Amino acid sequence: MRKHVLLPTNVETSRLGFGCVQLTAHHNRKEALSVLEHAFSLGITHFDVARAYGFGRAEGILREFLRRKRHTVTVATKFGIEPPSGLAGNVRVINAVKRVLRPFPGLLRQAKNRGAAMVKTGIFTPESALRSLETSLRELGTDYVDIFLLHEATLADASAAPLVETLLSQVAKGKIRQVGVASDFRKFPRDADLLPAAYEILQFNDNVVDRSVGKLAYRDRRWLITHSIFTPAGSLRKAVQAHPQITRDYSLRMNIDLAEPSAIDSLLLRFALWSNANGIVLFSSKNPQHIAANVREADSEPYDDARMLQFLEFVDQLLATMSPHQGVTDSRGPGTLRSPS
Numbered sequence: 001m002r003k004h005v006l007l008p009t010n011v012e013t014s015r016l017g018f019g020c021v022q023l024t025a026h027h028n029r030k031e032a033l034s035v036l037e038h039a040f041s042l043g044i045t046h047f048d049v050a051r052a053y054g055f056g057r058a059e060g061i062l063r064e065f066l067r068r069k070r071h072t073v074t075v076a077t078k079f080g081i082e083p084p085s086g087l088a089g090n091v092r093v094i095n096a097v098k099r100v101l102r103p104f105p106g107l108l109r110q111a112k113n114r115g116a117a118m119v120k121t122g123i124f125t126p127e128s129a130l131r132s133l134e135t136s137l138r139e140l141g142t143d144y145v146d147i148f149l150l151h152e153a154t155l156a157d158a159s160a161a162p163l164v165e166t167l168l169s170q171v172a173k174g175k176i177r178q179v180g181v182a183s184d185f186r187k188f189p190r191d192a193d194l195l196p197a198a199y200e201i202l203q204f205n206d207n208v209v210d211r212s213v214g215k216l217a218y219r220d221r222r223w224l225i226t227h228s229i230f231t232p233a234g235s236l237r238k239a240v241q242a243h244p245q246i247t248r249d250y251s252l253r254m255n256i257d258l259a260e261p262s263a264i265d266s267l268l269l270r271f272a273l274w275s276n277a278n279g280i281v282l283f284s285s286k287n288p289q290h291i292a293a294n295v296r297e298a299d300s301e302p303y304d305d306a307r308m309l310q311f312l313e314f315v316d317q318l319l320a321t322m323s324p325h326q327g328v329t330d331s332r333g334p335g336t337l338r339s340p341s
């Protein structure tokens with residue numbers, strides 16, 4: 001990956017960041033590590049994880065990958081959502097349960113749902129921030145994180161002065177390079193002044209349907225990381241099939257075969273890069289070919305505004321044909337709603 005960005009700390013990293021939410025969904029650790037190595041070999045140097053990912057196991061996998069390359073990559077982790085403690089959160093127990101229940105998908109799903117119900121959210125006291133940071137540093141095998149993010153915090157959570165002071169004290173100690181908020185876009189205030197200036201980095205969902213960056217009045221005053229770029233893929237593919245005439249019209253105008261499924265993925269990525277023009281765009285993938293395609297796409301000549309606006313017009317036409325209950329759902333298949341990540 002040839003395209004880089006400079007974080008506010010003057011540290012350079014890749015324009016595309018790799019999201020680690022799916023790391024523990026691989027068949028085994030070796031497979032997860034080979035996907036991380038593949039992304040790195042293609043030039044991806046930013047990795048986004050959270051204490052909660054994989055019930056606390058994702059950071060441990062990332063630790064193995066980070067050995068010998070910690071200083072050539074940037075790492076963001078999050079706190080505020082806590083994986084279950086005790087046996088239910090024990091890595092060995094979780095792995096054993098997964099192994100035993102793998103042949104029984106129904107039981108495995110039940111066990112996962114039960115585990116998910118034990119996850120605690122909204123834990124933003126200064127003590128929990130410090131505890132989570134120390135756990136993350138240990139799990140990641142590092143003495144600093146580049147970015148420490150509040151995971152799905154509200155404005156009230158993020159504004160609490162004791163929390164801000166605690167986070168800044170860790171910046172002063174060098175354990176954190178920068179702090180930020182990683183929440184659903186709807187949780188961000190309209191007015192920049194409401195969010196303490198300590199939060200230099202804002203991380204949120206942005207895609208061709210949400211169009212969040214364009215709605216953020218103070219986008220030029222903060223450093224942005226965006227994600228959920230492929231969320232509309234499944235719905236858009238269905239809409240493309242259902243409306244061949246609109247698709248043909250716009251394929252001619254844009255000189256792209258929009259009926260080709262990979263064309264939609266490519267345009268979703270290009271939109272995300274166009275929309276968040278100076279920040280990091282995250283994606284997650286278990287598929288090495290998709291990772292390579294995303295890097296290729298990001299490195300190629302960007303579309304100009306006119307072409308991107310044609311794509312937005314095309315999406316608007318398709319959205320207008322959908323009844324409200326059809327909505328825009330997860331990229332992993334029609335009718336599925338994504339779990340919080």
Ligand SMILES: NC(=O)c1ccc[n+]([C@@H]2O[C@H](COP(=O)([O-])OP(=O)(O)OC[C@H]3O[C@@H](n4cnc5c(N)ncnc54)[C@H](OP(=O)(O)O)[C@@H]3O)[C@@H](O)[C@H]2O)c1
Binds near residue numbers: 022203294
């Ligand atoms: N609160 C937060 O801060 C927050 C919230 C959500 C996500 N995130 C971060 O953002 C990362 C990105 O995750 P996301 O949830 O936003 O998902 P995403 O990247 O929008 O979508 C992931 C899905 O897209 C598919 N995909 C990726 N590249 C593709 C391609 N070229 N062609 C077709 N399909 C492709 C993947 O399938 P394959 O595996 O088959 O490639 C995967 O199912 C997460 O890992 C996490 O680190 C943060």
